[in-house]
Structure formats: C-alpha cells, structure tokens
Amino acid sequence: MKKLIQYELRKIFSKRLTQAALIALLLLSVLLVFSTYQNMYASDGKGCEGTGRTAVEVDKAIAEKYEGLLTDEKVQQMMTEFKPKQDLHGMNAVYLYQNALQSALFRSFSDLNGDWNGLSVSDVFGNEKIKIGYTYGLLKTSQNMVRIFVVLSLVIAIMTAPVFSGEYGGVDNIILTSKYGKTKCWAAKVIGSILAALIVTAVVSAINLVCAFILYGSSGLDCSILFAPVDFATGYIPFNITCGTLLKYQILLAFTSTISITGVTLVLSAICKNQIAALVASAAIYFFPIMLPVTEASSLFKIITLLPLYHTQFVSLMSVGQISGNVLYALMAVPVALIFMGIGVFISRRVFANHQVS
Amino acid sequence: MELKTIELTKKFGRKTAVNHLNVTLTNGVYGLLGANGAGKTTFMRLLCNIQTPTSGKIVLNGKNIVGLGEKYRSLLGYLPQQFGYYPDFTALDFLLYVSALKGLSEKSAKKKSKELLEAVGLSAESGHKIKTFSGGMKQRLGIAQAMLNNPHILILDEPTAGLDPKERVRFRNLISVFAKNRIVILSTHIVSDVEFIAEEIIMMKSGQIVHFGKPQEITSEIDGQVWECTVLAAYAEEYAASFNTSNLRNTDRGETILRIISDRPPMENAVRVQPNLEDLYLFYFKGDTEE
Ligand SMILES: Nc1ncnc2c1ncn2[C@@H]1O[C@H](COP(=O)(O)OP(=O)(O)OP(=O)(O)O)[C@@H](O)[C@H]1O
Numbered sequence: 001m002k003k004l005i006q007y008e009l010r011k012i013f014s015k016r017l018t019q020a021a022l023i024a025l026l027l028l029s030v031l032l033v034f035s036t037y038q039n040m041y042a043s044d045g046k047g048c049e050g051t052g053r054t055a056v057e058v059d060k061a062i063a064e065k066y067e068g069l070l071t072d073e074k075v076q077q078m079m080t081e082f083k084p085k086q087d088l089h090g091m092n093a094v095y096l097y098q099n100a101l102q103s104a105l106f107r108s109f110s111d112l113n114g115d116w117n118g119l120s121v122s123d124v125f126g127n128e129k130i131k132i133g134y135t136y137g138l139l140k141t142s143q144n145m146v147r148i149f150v151v152l153s154l155v156i157a158i159m160t161a162p163v164f165s166g167e168y169g170g171v172d173n174i175i176l177t178s179k180y181g182k183t184k185c186w187a188a189k190v191i192g193s194i195l196a197a198l199i200v201t202a203v204v205s206a207i208n209l210v211c212a213f214i215l216y217g218s219s220g221l222d223c224s225i226l227f228a229p230v231d232f233a234t235g236y237i238p239f240n241i242t243c244g245t246l247l248k249y250q251i252l253l254a255f256t257s258t259i260s261i262t263g264v265t266l267v268l269s270a271i272c273k274n275q276i277a278a279l280v281a282s283a284a285i286y287f288f289p290i291m292l293p294v295t296e297a298s299s300l301f302k303i304i305t306l307l308p309l310y311h312t313q314f315v316s317l318m319s320v321g322q323i324s325g326n327v328l329y330a331l332m333a334v335p336v337a338l339i340f341m342g343i344g345v346f347i348s349r350r351v352f353a354n355h356q357v358s
Numbered sequence: 359m360e361l362k363t364i365e366l367t368k369k370f371g372r373k374t375a376v377n378h379l380n381v382t383l384t385n386g387v388y389g390l391l392g393a394n395g396a397g398k399t400t401f402m403r404l405l406c407n408i409q410t411p412t413s414g415k416i417v418l419n420g421k422n423i424v425g426l427g428e429k430y431r432s433l434l435g436y437l438p439q440q441f442g443y444y445p446d447f448t449a450l451d452f453l454l455y456v457s458a459l460k461g462l463s464e465k466s467a468k469k470k471s472k473e474l475l476e477a478v479g480l481s482a483e484s485g486h487k488i489k490t491f492s493g494g495m496k497q498r499l500g501i502a503q504a505m506l507n508n509p510h511i512l513i514l515d516e517p518t519a520g521l522d523p524k525e526r527v528r529f530r531n532l533i534s535v536f537a538k539n540r541i542v543i544l545s546t547h548i549v550s551d552v553e554f555i556a557e558e559i560i561m562m563k564s565g566q567i568v569h570f571g572k573p574q575e576i577t578s579e580i581d582g583q584v585w586e587c588t589v590l591a592a593y594a595e596e597y598a599a600s601f602n603t604s605n606l607r608n609t610d611r612g613e614t615i616l617r618i619i620s621d622r623p624p625m626e627n628a629v630r631v632q633p634n635l636e637d638l639y640l641f642y643f644k645g646d647t648e649e
C-alpha cells in the first residue's frame with residue numbers, strides 16, 4: 001500500500017501542468033509578499049518616513065510605545081501625537097495616512113479635522129478588551145493569502161483532475177485487471193491526492209507565514225484585529241479576535257478549502273473521460289457561488305459561505321457569527337470539508353471500480 | 359481450472375458485439391480468430407471483467423468472476439489491444455508499478471521484472487523512458503507486464519501486432535514454455551502465429567463462435583476444398599477476384615499459382631492440396647470485415 005501511494009504521489013508531481021502550476025503559485029506568493037513589503041509606507045511625523053523596511057521599522061517603533069491594552073489615556077496621548085500638522089484642505093482626517101497606528105486610531109476616534117471625536121474606548125468597542133500593537137504586516141499578509149489560497153485551490157484541482165481520468169487514456173485496462181486495481185489502487189489514489197493537497201497547502205501556508213514573521217515579526221499575534229488601519233474598516237470581521245486567531249482560522253480554512261476541492265475533483269476525475277474536462281468542471285463548481293445573487297442579509301448566506309470558495313475568501317465566512325468567545329461559526333467549514341471529501345471517496349470508488357474501458 | 363461463459367452477451371446500443379456465447383476453457387492455449395469487429399476484444403474485456411455483460415455471466419470453477427474480485431484478478435494477466443503507459447516512466451519503473459498493483463513483494467517484483475524484460479528482449483532498454491520506445495517495443499513491454507504475476511489465466515489481445523519476425527518467434531517460444539497448466543487466450547490476425555502454438559482454435563464471427571477445435575482437426579472441415587491452379591500471370595488478378603483466393607504466388611515462368619477455396623475444382627488444371635488454417639479462415643470470412 002505504501003508503495004502504491006508513493007507511485008500515486010510520483011504521478012501527481014511529475015505532471016508538467018502540475019509542476020507549472022506549482023511554480024506559478026510560488027512566484028505569485030513571492031511577488032505578493034515582496035510587493036506588499038515594498039509598498040508599505042509610514043511616517044512618524046518627526047521627519048522619519050519611508051517605505052518598505054523603513055516603514056515597518058517606523059510602524060513598529062510607534063506601536064511599541066503604546067503596546068498593551070487600549071485605554072482612554074492612550075487614545076488621548078496618540079491623538080496629541082498624531083494631530084495633523086498641516087492644513088487638510090477639507091479632506092477627512094481619517095484618510096490622512098501617516099502610519100498604521102494613526103490610521104487605526106483616526107478610524108474610530110477622530111473627527112474630520114483630526115481632533116478627538118469625543119468617543120471613549122468603551123463607546124467604540126463596548127466591553128471588549130482591545131490589545132494594540134503592530135498588526136499591520138500580519139493583516140496585510142492575511143489579505144495576500146486570500147488571493148494565494150484561491151489560486152492554491154485551483155492548483156489543487158489541477159493536481160487532482162488527472163488522478164482517475166488520466167488513467168482512462170489506456171492504462172485503465174492494465175490497472176483494473178490487476179489484483180489491487182479496483183481496491184488498493186483506488187485507495188492509494190485517494191490517499192495520494194489528499195496527501196499531495198495537504199503537503200502543498202502546508203508548504204504554501206508555511207512560506208507565507210515564515211516570510212511574514214521574518215519581515216514583520218510576530219509581536220502582533222496576540223493583538224486585536226479590531227484596532228486596525230483604515231483598509232480593514234468596512235466589512236472586515238467584526239469580532240474581537242487576535243491576529244493569531246485570525247491567521248489560525250485562515251490557515252484552517254485554506255485546508256478545508258483544499259480538502260473540499262480535492263473531494264469534488266476526485267468525483268469529477270472518476271467520472272470524466274479526460275482530465276481537462278474534469279479540471280474545467282471542478283473549477284466551474286468552485287467558482288459557481290460567485291454567481292449566486294445572495295447578500296449577507298439573506299438566510300441562505302450562512303450556508304453559501306460554507307462552500308469552498310468562501311473558505312478561502314474567509315472574511316465573509318468568519319463574519320457570520322461567533323459560537324462563543326474565540327470559537328467562530330467558520331469552524332463549520334471542517335465538517336463541510338469532510339462531507340465533500342466523503343462524497344469524493346464514496347463516489348470515486350464506485351465509479352472507478354465499475355469503469356468500463358473502451 | 360475451468361473458465362466458462364454462459365449465454366454471455368454484450369450489446370452497444372443496437373450493435374451486439376458478443377452474442378449468447380457459451381464456451382468452456384480449460385488449461386491450454388486458445389487462438390482466437392475473427393475478422394475486424396467480430397467481437398474478440400469485447401469478449402476478452404468481458405473475460406477480464408472490465409466491461410459488464412449486458413446479459414449472461416462468466417464463471418471460474420463454478421463461481422461468478424464478479425464476486426471473486428481480487429481473487430480472480432490475482433489469477434489474471436491481460437495485454438490489451440491498445441493500452442496506455444506513463445511516458446516518463448522507464449520500462450523497469452512501469453513493470454515495478456504494475457507489480458505493485460498485482461501485489462508482488464518488492465523483491466520478487468524486481469526479480470520478475472528483470473526476468474521478463476530479458477524474456478521479451480528489452481533488458482538493454484530497461485532504463486529508457488517508455489516515450490522513446492518504438493511500437494513493437496511497447497508491445498513487448500505490454501506482454502511482459504501481463505505475465506508479471508505468473509497468471510493462471512493469460513489473455514493477450516493481438517500480442518504479435520507490430521512484432522518483427524524474430525520477436526514473433528521469441529514470443530511464440532515464451533508462450534509455449536509458459537502455457538503449461540494455464541489458460542492462455544490470444545487473438546490474432548496472423549493465422550500462422552496461432553497455428554504453431556494454439557492447441558485450440560476459436561473462430562468468432564458476429565459475436566458468436568463459429569468454430570472451435572484443434573488446428574489439425576479444424577482444417578479437416580475443408581479437406582478436399584483447397585486447390586492450386588496455375589494461370590498466366592496476366593490473368594491472375596482476374597481469376598483471383600472471381601474465386602475465394604487465399605494466396606497468389608508468381609513462378610519464374612510468367613505464371614501465377616492461385617490457391618483457391620472451392621467445393622468444386624475451379625478450373626481444369628486445378629490440383630487438390632492440403633488445407634491450412636489460413637484457408638479455413640478465408641473459408642469462414644471470405645476476406646470481409648464486419649463493422
Ligand atoms: N465501446 C464500444 N462502443 C460501441 N461499440 C463498440 C464498443 N466496443 C466495440 N464496439 C463494437 O463491437 C463490435 C466488436 O468490436 P471488437 O473490438 O470486439 O472487435 P474485434 O474482433 O476485437 O476487432 P479487431 O480485430 O478490429 O480488433 C464492433 O462492431 C465494434 O464497433
């Protein structure tokens with residue numbers, strides 16, 4: 001059995017298309033990581049400003065000063081420090097970006113002119129304890145990973161599509177007449193596909209996280225996502241979870257997405273006569289939820305967000321609700337992924353074992 | 359061991375490829391002959407349980423092969439008429455993979471694979487990728503993979519297609535040695551291939567068996583119906599078209615000797631000759647194909 005699984009992995013990773021897709025995915029990751037890093041901007045208002053590394057250093061230095069629980073005192077101190085020094089010419093001060101902490105502060109506590117709007121911490125955040133620090137780099141990483149994981153899911157479909165259908169070009173004759181062809185070989189194919197999907201997902205997640213920790217540090221992991229710069233304002237997850245929790249969920253959802261898409265693609269691979277058909281069908285199923293005219297207000301939304309595409313677009317799924325404390329409704333993606341995989345396992349077995357060669 | 363088909367039928371839409379076939383196969387080499395589209399490949403696929411019969415069944419020692427599953431397949435070796443391979447695998451890789459599918463241990467897989475590569479004359483190419491192989495080389499690799507598990511039931515669909523004469527002889531010898539106490543079924547269009555190694559000849563036409571017997575006996579059916587006539591080479595073509603002609607042979611005197619199958623002497627100078635399998639084949643199929 002081990003041997004058969006090894007062969008399946010070898011078949012999966014030796015396909016040209018798979019190799020090309022994996023390289024493309026890697027390049028995309030690297031590109032996003034570095035362009036995000038280069039495009040960071042921050043100014044401390046005292047003459048130290050810049051992009052890339054400088055920006056991260058400035059942001060971190062400022063965050064260090066105010067690190068810890070957000071209090072009304074800190075709000076006042078920050079308001080003084082970040083008070084706009086030049087004329088705004090009628091622009092809303094919230095959109096005046098100096099640095100990450102200032103942006104997060106102005107979003108909730110500033111009026112149009114950059115003066116305190118009179119709100120206290122509890123006015124804005126209720127009873128939540130908001131821990132602040134340097135979270136911007138990690139949040140940006142999370143944002144990048146959305147795109148990367150969408151592409152990842154497609155790469156997984158590319159890898160899985162030929163698992164059965166690739167054999168229908170004529171090796172099926174030989175496989176299905178061999179002792180284990182309809183039994184262990186099928187199992188090896190399923191296990192091999194799952195392993196391949198898990199390995200690739202793990203590697204891609206690891207690359208992105210490691211890059212983030214190297215570039216931005218990990219000090220923001222236990223800080224709240226609610227006190228975040230203005231690009232994470234509207235429509236962002238409304239719960240007081242930490243950056244660490246956010247990343248954990250996002251990685252978990254990347255896995256549930258790849259597991260689901262593996263399940264779906266296995267079925268299609270067993271059914272379709274060739275791998276391109278399986279791939280196209282799988283991609284169509286994956287992207288199909290985009291077409292559904294359902295808004296967040298609809299009751300169906302709770303169900304639709306459980307489809308794999310929304311695992312990677314994790315924001316809407318994670319915004320659906322909190323079961324309790326740090327446990328979100330998004331956890332439902334796990335049973336959903338298992339169901340998709342179960343369907344994949346069950347149907348591919350029946351279809352492959354009963355496949356009629358021609 | 360007894361492999362038996364009972365009212366075995368396979369239909370594709372309105373086309374009946376195998377038609378209420380009843381045959382009992384015991385140890386021995388069976389040569390399956392029949393025109394294009396006669397149903398040979400379909401029959402073999404049914405025997406391998408990679409196509410489901412429309413009706414009827416196949417039993418091994420009284421048990422339906424569908425229920426036997428792995429047990430049946432572990433006895434089986436199959437060379438498809440056309441098969442796929444992994445272009446980037448080497449010949450040895452491919453055999454090792456098929457060995458794993460067949461449940462051979464790693465050690466015996468290596469041993470058996472090397473042995474068979476030797477037996478089909480591919481040991482020098484064992485490390486070459488399959489995509490670099492010629493048609494005949496792929497075919498020989500196909501023969502090798504079918505035999506990896508020492509199958510008790512070996513089904514070969516046109517094994518000699520694409521083999522050069524030397525390889526064909528090598529193949530015949532391989533099968534003759536291998537076939538003891540086994541069921542070997544091979545289909546072919548090259549009658550001489552089975553004439554020497556087959557113990558029984560099965561002739562198929564329109565999905566049915568029209569003849570079943572030993573090569574020597576089977577030709578007795580047309581005893582006295584095969585003739586050789588000598589005609590001027592210029593007219594040979596014309597004569598050949600008007601009779602069921604199995605062979606034309608030019609002599610060095612501007613004449614042609616026609617081999618004709620006919621129940622009456624086709625012309626005055628006709629000489630009666632000993633029938634062979636090829637004559638019998640033509641007797642049944644008159645050179646036509648069924649599509
Ligand atoms: N998958 C299929 N779908 C439809 N018709 C089929 C299929 N397979 C075979 N047939 C038909 O069944 C008949 C028998 O085909 P089969 O391949 O068994 O013939 P054969 O004796 O092996 O011929 P050949 O000598 O050319 O290999 C043919 O008429 C063929 O067209």
Ligand SMILES: [Mg+2]
Pocket residue numbers: 398399400439515
């Ligand atoms: Mg055929």
